[in-house]
Structures are given as structure tokens and as C-alpha cells.
Amino acid sequence: MTFILTFLLRRITQGVVIVSLVSFLIFTLLRVIPGDPVRMMLGPMATPAVMEQKAEELGLRDPITTQFGRYIENMMNGDLGESYLLGESGGAAPSAQNTGGGSVTDEQIVERTKTKSNRAKVLKLIADGLPYTMQLAGLGLLFTLLISLPLGIAGGLKPEKWQDRLAFFTGSFFISLPNFWLALVLILLISTKMNLLPAIGYKGFAYTILPAIVLAIELSPVMIRGLSVSIASNLSQGFVDGGILRGLPWSRIVWRHIIRNSSIPMLNLFGVQIGGLLLGGVFVVEYIFDFPGIGKLTIQAVLQRDFPIIQGVAIFAAAFLVFVNILVDLIATYIDRRLNY
Amino acid sequence: MTKTTRRTFLKGAATAGGIAAFGGTAPYFKKALAQGRKHITYLQTEPLTASWDPTSHTILGQIYFEHHTYGKLIQTPMRANDPEGIDYDLATGQKVVDEKTIEYTLRDDVTFHDGQKFGPEDVKATFEYASNPERPAGTWYPGQAEVEIVDSKTVRVRAADGSYPGSLFWFLAGFLPIMSADDIKNNSLAERPNGTGYFKFVSREGPTTRLVANADYHGGKPEIEEYISTFVGDANTRLLSLLSRESDLIERIEPEQYETLLNEDVTTVRTISTENKYLHFRNIAPFDDVRVRQAACHAIDRSLILEIMGPAGHASVGQISPVKFGYTDDIPNSPEYDPARCQELLAEAGYPNGEGMPQIDYLTSVGFYPKTKEYGEVITAMLQEQGFPVNFSVMEVAAWLESTFDLSRYALADTGWMTGSPEANLVVRPMWHTDGGILSDCLSEELDGLIDKQQSITDPVARKKSIQTELMPGLAKQMPSFGLFTSVLIHAHDPALKDLYIYPNGPMDLSRATWTS
Numbered sequence: 001m002t003f004i005l006t007f008l009l010r011r012i013t014q015g016v017v018i019v020s021l022v023s024f025l026i027f028t029l030l031r032v033i034p035g036d037p038v039r040m041m042l043g044p045m046a047t048p049a050v051m052e053q054k055a056e057e058l059g060l061r062d063p064i065t066t067q068f069g070r071y072i073e074n075m076m077n078g079d080l081g082e083s084y085l086l087g088e089s090g091g092a093a094p095s096a097q098n099t100g101g102g103s104v105t106d107e108q109i110v111e112r113t114k115t116k117s118n119r120a121k122v123l124k125l126i127a128d129g130l131p132y133t134m135q136l137a138g139l140g141l142l143f144t145l146l147i148s149l150p151l152g153i154a155g156g157l158k159p160e161k162w163q164d165r166l167a168f169f170t171g172s173f174f175i176s177l178p179n180f181w182l183a184l185v186l187i188l189l190i191s192t193k194m195n196l197l198p199a200i201g202y203k204g205f206a207y208t209i210l211p212a213i214v215l216a217i218e219l220s221p222v223m224i225r226g227l228s229v230s231i232a233s234n235l236s237q238g239f240v241d242g243g244i245l246r247g248l249p250w251s252r253i254v255w256r257h258i259i260r261n262s263s264i265p266m267l268n269l270f271g272v273q274i275g276g277l278l279l280g281g282v283f284v285v286e287y288i289f290d291f292p293g294i295g296k297l298t299i300q301a302v303l304q305r306d307f308p309i310i311q312g313v314a315i316f317a318a319a320f321l322v323f324v325n326i327l328v329d330l331i332a333t334y335i336d337r338r339l340n341y
Numbered sequence: 342m343t344k345t346t347r348r349t350f351l352k353g354a355a356t357a358g359g360i361a362a363f364g365g366t367a368p369y370f371k372k373a374l375a376q377g378r379k380h381i382t383y384l385q386t387e388p389l390t391a392s393w394d395p396t397s398h399t400i401l402g403q404i405y406f407e408h409h410t411y412g413k414l415i416q417t418p419m420r421a422n423d424p425e426g427i428d429y430d431l432a433t434g435q436k437v438v439d440e441k442t443i444e445y446t447l448r449d450d451v452t453f454h455d456g457q458k459f460g461p462e463d464v465k466a467t468f469e470y471a472s473n474p475e476r477p478a479g480t481w482y483p484g485q486a487e488v489e490i491v492d493s494k495t496v497r498v499r500a501a502d503g504s505y506p507g508s509l510f511w512f513l514a515g516f517l518p519i520m521s522a523d524d525i526k527n528n529s530l531a532e533r534p535n536g537t538g539y540f541k542f543v544s545r546e547g548p549t550t551r552l553v554a555n556a557d558y559h560g561g562k563p564e565i566e567e568y569i570s571t572f573v574g575d576a577n578t579r580l581l582s583l584l585s586r587e588s589d590l591i592e593r594i595e596p597e598q599y600e601t602l603l604n605e606d607v608t609t610v611r612t613i614s615t616e617n618k619y620l621h622f623r624n625i626a627p628f629d630d631v632r633v634r635q636a637a638c639h640a641i642d643r644s645l646i647l648e649i650m651g652p653a654g655h656a657s658v659g660q661i662s663p664v665k666f667g668y669t670d671d672i673p674n675s676p677e678y679d680p681a682r683c684q685e686l687l688a689e690a691g692y693p694n695g696e697g698m699p700q701i702d703y704l705t706s707v708g709f710y711p712k713t714k715e716y717g718e719v720i721t722a723m724l725q726e727q728g729f730p731v732n733f734s735v736m737e738v739a740a741w742l743e744s745t746f747d748l749s750r751y752a753l754a755d756t757g758w759m760t761g762s763p764e765a766n767l768v769v770r771p772m773w774h775t776d777g778g779i780l781s782d783c784l785s786e787e788l789d790g791l792i793d794k795q796q797s798i799t800d801p802v803a804r805k806k807s808i809q810t811e812l813m814p815g816l817a818k819q820m821p822s823f824g825l826f827t828s829v830l831i832h833a834h835d836p837a838l839k840d841l842y843i844y845p846n847g848p849m850d851l852s853r854a855t856w857t858s
């Protein structure tokens with residue numbers, strides 16, 4: 001119990017430091033790379049004076065440290081800010097009261113230059129996209145395991161045999177398929193030509209299957225290879241010969257000893273894969289399939305320099321990765337008590 | 342001892358595969374679509390902004406959206422056979438009263454979506470609000486306007502300071518969405534779109550916006566009962582979505598996609614746009630010398646660029662599109678491809694064969710316009726062939742948008758300019774008058790004089806002649822920007838969708854669109 005408490009305290013403290021560093025790094029980089037969010041908000045015809053006014057309204061002309069301090073303060077209060085470009089979801093237009101119309105005064109015009117808008121809350125955008133991304137990532141991981149476990153285990157148990165070659169060939173084939181290309185080909189064949197599965201957007205669970213297949217094909221090679229190598233190396237360990245000499249059934253040696261010993265590196269690999277899913281594959285796949293998760297949200301935000309969304313997602317992703325790594329280490333310690341992370 | 346044999350492995354793999362194929366996916370192995378024939382799903386290439394206020398932006402995607410929800414006094418469809426034709430919308434007529442004033446007579450049977458009656462006070466509030474130079478979209482208009490309400494059906498529009506003739510609104514009024522005076526007064530424009538258009542706003546969920554037919558539309562309720570518009574950034578995704586009939590209508594088809602679509606069961610529409618593509622010169626060496634600018638124009642063979650553009654390009658002469666008021670292809674001093682003349686001019690400017698010329702940084706974008714990178718490389722090669730030391734840079738959209746307006750950094754920049762009216766001043770003034778000069782600063786008082794002169798002419802015939810015979814040759818002489826070609830908009834839609842009209846700046850008129858069986 002004491003170990004777990006110390007472990008969690010230490011790792012969570014480390015995690016807070018990591019997330020803070022990532023936040024500051026992302027926050028600073030966004031403000032130094034080319035690309036002005038105000039231009040993206042107002043369009044190409046906006047004059048420099050109007051753009052400057054908008055930039056000041058958004059606080060973008062303050063020193064970066066001041067902006068970051070303000071951001072952290074708001075974040076502590078659970079506010080990740082508002083998107084520069086995306087609006088809140090809205091209902092039907094309310095019926096306005098007839099106030100008589102009439103002309104507009106100069107004071108009113110000046111007041112209106114401080115544009116009122118319906119900018120969407122970043123936290124809500126992330127919360128809205130998260131279930132979709134989790135569904136996609138979850139199904140992708142399930143498909144990955146369905147592909148990788150039989151191939152990887154069989155390949156590891158039969159080094160130099162056809163099972164090993166099949167695992168190697170499948171992994172090599174999958175890894176050579178770029179995910180964006182594979183996504184387009186699958187949409188064209190499976191959805192457009194054969195009408196077997198829907199693909200673009202999201203109107204139900206069926207829309208998750210094709211993108212999940214693409215993710216699985218992207219992730220499987222590392223899992224297949226990792227499994228087969230790990231199992232093959234455990235096969236040559238003394239405990240396998242010992243088990244055989246003790247007369248243990250082969251299935252017991254495999255499941256209780258070889259696979260259990262192979263599971264720790266696989267667990268770490270699995271943790272990294274989840275990070276890879278979040279930061280890489282899911283983003284690209286969601287964008288191409290127009291899947292309404294966090295990945296699509298992020299790619300659009302990057303293209304449009306929507307700083308609050310990029311910052312929010314970066315912090316969320318960093319915190320999630322820290323959490324996954326803590327969890328993986330905790331499980332690894334549970335499997336092998338000799339480990340001390 | 343039990344070993345994994347080929348048979349047990351195959352049995353396990355088949356079981357796992359079976360679970361995956363039938364347990365997980367079988368129930369979904371059919372189209373999850375039920376495409377109705379009373380709604381349109383449209384995939385847009387630009388997202389809408391957080392504000393519904395039409396004056397809060399200059400973004401094309403949102404201008405397209407506003408076309409469905411907001412009416413205008415007039416519409417300027419810029420048809421190929423009648424680019425200057427006008428259709429009356431909320432106005433029943435317009436006339437130039439005097440040198441300073443234009444008068445509109447208004448319909449009296451129109452209501453806004455919130456049920457309020459449309460009247461002259463709405464026109465007054467709209468013109469005065471939208472033309473305020475402090476509004477982001479105020480830059481479309483020549484200056485602060487002032488509106489006099491003559492009676493319940495008549496308004497007169499003029500410049501607040503008398504600096505420009507009211508006749509400038511002859512075409513410009515076709516670009517200005519009429520807003521409710523109450524919305525302007527109550528500062529509620531940003532909250533929801535409330536116009537007089539044929540579709541009414543229902544909801545916005547993430548990138549998807551829903552509109553429904555406006556039963557009270559003065560032109561009659563549209564047959565299309567629901568319009569669903571979704572922002573999809575990737576061009577291939579949009580195309581595949583149309584081919585699988587998950588969407589009905591898509592825009593900005595890439596040239597190579599167009600060739601593919603010709604063999605598919607879809608209707609493609611090519612529209613010569615209001616947008617010319619330009620090579621802008623900046624007032625830094627060597628282009629601070631007009632002879633070098635002219636030489637560069639003579640070095641570029643535009644027919645090669647048009648070959649690259651394919652169906653997305655249209656040959657034009659001069660600086661404005663053929664659908665613009667004042668376009669002419671008879672500009673005697675417009676530079677043509679002529680390497681010998683290029684060398685003469687370079688020698689005169691002190692750079693024989695390009696010797697001694699400082700490095701030229703040329704900026705273009707990728708992902709915004711079609712083929713910019715491809716034809717940029719060709720332009721670079723053609724200029725280098727004549728001795729111009731060109732360094733070609735390609736940037737993604739956001740970085741490019743910021744850099745392209747920095748006139749001191751890149752001596753050459755490639756952009757287009759899409760405007761929503763036949764009015765030539767929407768192009769000429771912001772780009773080549775010293776009041777604007779937003780993309781080129783190779784300007785002069787002489788050019789200012791020519792722009793001001795045509796703007797001050799109230800007689801449309803005389804004004805057109807001034808643009809064609811004085812301003813266009815003046816631009817060719819000064820050459821702040823070289824017109825490469827006119828863009829062609831390519832849309833594609835389900836062939837059962839009929840009677841939609843696509844404006845040369847991109848918006849679509851769906852008020853009379855129908856589904857056929």
C-alpha cells in the first residue's frame with residue numbers, strides 16, 4: 001500500500017511537471033511559428049487596423065509570459081478558453097422583440113467593433129470529440145489485437161517456420177501501406193464501389209469500422225514483431241526447458257510462462273502504441289474519414305491556427321499519456337513484483 | 342505436451358477472424374444511408390466562423406452560407422452571356438438620382454426569419470453599419486455610407502463625406518446582405534443568422550449547419566426543404582463522399598479530380614469566376630524598376646500555365662476577370678510571352694541576361710488554390726531561363742496568408758482575388774490604389790488618378806470606357822501585378838439535382854433547385 005502511494009505521488013508529480021513543460025512549449029511555439037489566427041478569423045480583406053484591434057481584443061499582443069500566466073490561471077479554474085473560429089452549437093433563431101429599428105449611433109458602432117460572438121468552449125469541444133475518438137481508438141486496438149495476437153504468438157513460437165515468415169511478411173506488408181493512402185483506397189473500394197460500409201462522417205457505429213481497420217493495419221506490424229521477437233527470445237530461456245523436464249503440458253508452458261514473461265515488454269509497447277494512436281494515426285485517419293473526434297478537431301485547429309484548441313488538446317494528450325504510462329508501469333509491477341518503477 | 346500445430350493455429354485464426362468479420366461487423370455490412378430527396382447535403386471547403394455577423398469577416402465560405410439566409414437589395418448573378426445583368430431581390434428598382442446619390446425602391450411584402458417586417462430602416466441600418474471602415478468587412482465598401490429614408494418604400498444612399506458617387510453601389514448592393522435594424526441595434530447579429538433569404542437557420546452542431554426552407558420567402562418556398570452543410574477539409578474525402586452519395590453537392594474540385602468525375606455518374610459544373618490569379622510584384626529590388634517587372638511578364642508563357650490548370654483555368658487579358666464590369670481583351674500594351682523583349686528590358690534596366698540582379702524570393706501556397714505549386718515551379722523555371730535568380734517558397738495556408746501580406750519580404754507573390762460582384766473597384770482599389778495596396782506596392786499617383794477617375798464617373802457607359810481604355814492600359818504600363826489567368830470554379834453534384842445556379846464567386850442559388858427522379 002505504501003509502495004503504491006509513494007509510486008503514485010512520485011509519478012503524478014513528475015506528470016504535472018511534464019504537462020506544464022509541454023503546455024509552455026506548445027504555447028510558445030504556436031506564437032512564434034508563421035500563421036496569424038486573426039487573419040484566419042477575419043479573412044484576407046481585413047485591414048491591418050481591424051486585425052490589430054482584434055488581436056488586442058484576444059490578448060495576442062501581450063508578452064507570451066503574460067498570456068501564458070493568464071492561460072494557466074484560467075486553466076486552474078477549469079477554463080481552457082474559447083476557440084477562435086468554432087462557434088457554439090445553436091438552436092433555432094429566437095424571435096427578436098421589435099424595438100422599433102432606427103438608425104445607429106456612433107457610440108453603438110464603436111461598441112460593436114468589439115464583436116460579440118458565440119465562440120465554442122475548448123473543454124466542451126474536447127468533451128464532445130472524446131467519445132468518438134475513444135470509440136475509434138478502442139475498436140482500432142481491438143482489431144489490432146485480433147490481427148497481432150495470433151500472428152505474433154504463432155510466429156514467436158515457430159521461429160524460422162512458415163508461421164514466423166507469415167508474421168514477418170504480414171507486418172512488412174502492413175507497415176509499407178501509408179495510412180492516408182490506405183484510407184482513401186478502402187473508402188473507394190469498400191464504401192464507394194462495393195457499398196459495403198459507410199465511411200465519411202459519422203451517423204452511427206458502422207462509420208467506425210473502416211477507420212478502425214486502417215488504424216489496426218497501421219498498428220499491427222509493431223505489435224506482431226514485438227510479440228514474435230519477445231516470445232522467441234523467451235523460448236530459449238532455461239525455464240522453458242525446466243518446464244518440459246518437469247512434464248508440464250506445452251500449452252501451460254506457453255500461456256503461464258512464455259506469454260506471461262513476454263507480456264511486460266508488450267505492455268510497455270501497448271502503452272506507447274496508445275500514445276502513437278492519439279498523436280498520430282487517429283489524427284490522420286479521423287481527418288480523412290471526416291470522423292468527428294479529437295483528431296479531426298486538432299488537425300483543423302492546426303491548419304487554422306486556432307491556438308486555444310491546439311493548446312487544450314496538447315495538454316489533454318500529454319496528461320493522457322502520463323496517465324497511461326503510470327497505469328502501464330503499475331500493471332507491470334503487479335505482473336512482475338521484482339520491478340520497481 | 343500439446344504443441345501449436347498448423348491445424349490448431351489455423352483453427353484459432355479462423356475463429357478470431359470469424360468473430361471479427363461476423364460478430365463485430367456483419368450487422369453493418371450494408372449502407373447506413375437513407376438519402377431523402379427533399380434535402381441537400383453540401384460539403385463546404387471552408388469552415389464558418391464563430392460569429393454569424395456578415396460584417397465580422399471576409400471569408401468566402403461564410404459569404405457562401407450567407408447567400409442562402411440573407412437577401413440583398415439586388416442580385417448580380419454575373420451570367421456568362423450577361424455579366425452585368427441585375428435581378429431585383431429586396432429592391433424593385435435602383436436609379437442614379439444625381440452625382441452623389443443612388444435611390445432604391447423596396448418591396449413591402451418581405452419579412453425576416455424572426456417574423457419582423459422588412460423596411461427602409463433595415464436598409465439604412467445595414468448600409469451604415471456594413472460600410473463602417475472599422476468593421477472587418479467594411480473594406481469591401483468605398484467608405485462610410487449614409488442613407489436617407491425618403492418614404493416607407495424608398496431609400497437614398499450616398500457617401501457620408503461625399504467622397505465617392507452613390508452609383509458605386511449599382512453593383513455593390515448585390516454583395517451586401519440586408520440585416521435587421523433591430524439585430525444591429527441590439528448587437529445580436531453574431532448570435533444567429535436572421536435574414537430574409539430562402540433558407541432559415543435551424544442549428545449548428547460542430548461543423549454541420551442545418552437550414553430549412555423559408556415558407557414565407559418572397560420568391561416562394563423552395564422545393565428543397567432542408568439544407569445540411571458540413572465543413573470537410575480534405576478534397577479527396579469530399580469527392581469520395583459524393584461518389585458514395587453520402588453528400589449531394591461538393592465544391593472546389595481539383596483539375597485531376599474533374600477528369601475522373603467525367604467518367605462517373607455525377608454532374609460537373611464549370612463556372613468562370615470573378616477571380617483572376619496574379620503574380621504580384623513588390624517594390625523591392627529588382628522589381629522597384631518597372632522595366633524589370635515588364636521583363637518578367639515577357640518571360641512568362643501563360644499558355645503553359647493554362648495547360649497545367651486544365652479545366653480550372655480560363656485565358657484572360659489584363660487584371661480583371663471577364664465577368665467583371667469593364668473587362669476587355671483589347672489592351673494593346675498587355676505584355677505577351679516574348680523572351681527577346683524580356684532581354685531588351687533587362688539590358689535597359691542594367692541587368693543584361695539577369696547579371697547582377699539580386700535574389701528574388703517568390704512565395705506561393707499549397708492547399709488553398711489548385712496547382713499553385715505546380716505552375717509556380719514552371720514560372721520559376723521560365724524566369725530562371727531568362728536570368729532571374731528566383732528562389733521559390735511554398736507554404737501551407739496559414740503561414741502563407743500571414744507572409745503574403747508582408748510586402749517587404751517576398752519580391753514575388755502569387756494570389757487570387759475573388760469578389761462577389763461585377764464591380765471592378767472591389768479588385769482595383771484594394772490592390773492597386775495607394776489607399777489599399779495590400780498585395781503590391783508598385784503603385785503610382787498616375788495609377789491612383791486613373792482609379793479615382795473611373796470611380797467618379799456616374800454614367801455606366803462612360804465609366805466602362807474609362808476602365809477599358811485608360812485604367813487597364815495604365816495597369817499594364819505600371820504592372821504592379823501580372824494577371825496569369827481567370828480561375829474556373831468546378832462543382833459536382835448528384836445528377837438528379839436540377840436547377841441550381843452557381844455564382845461566379847462561389848455561392849449557389851438553391852431557391853429553385855429540385856430533385857428529379
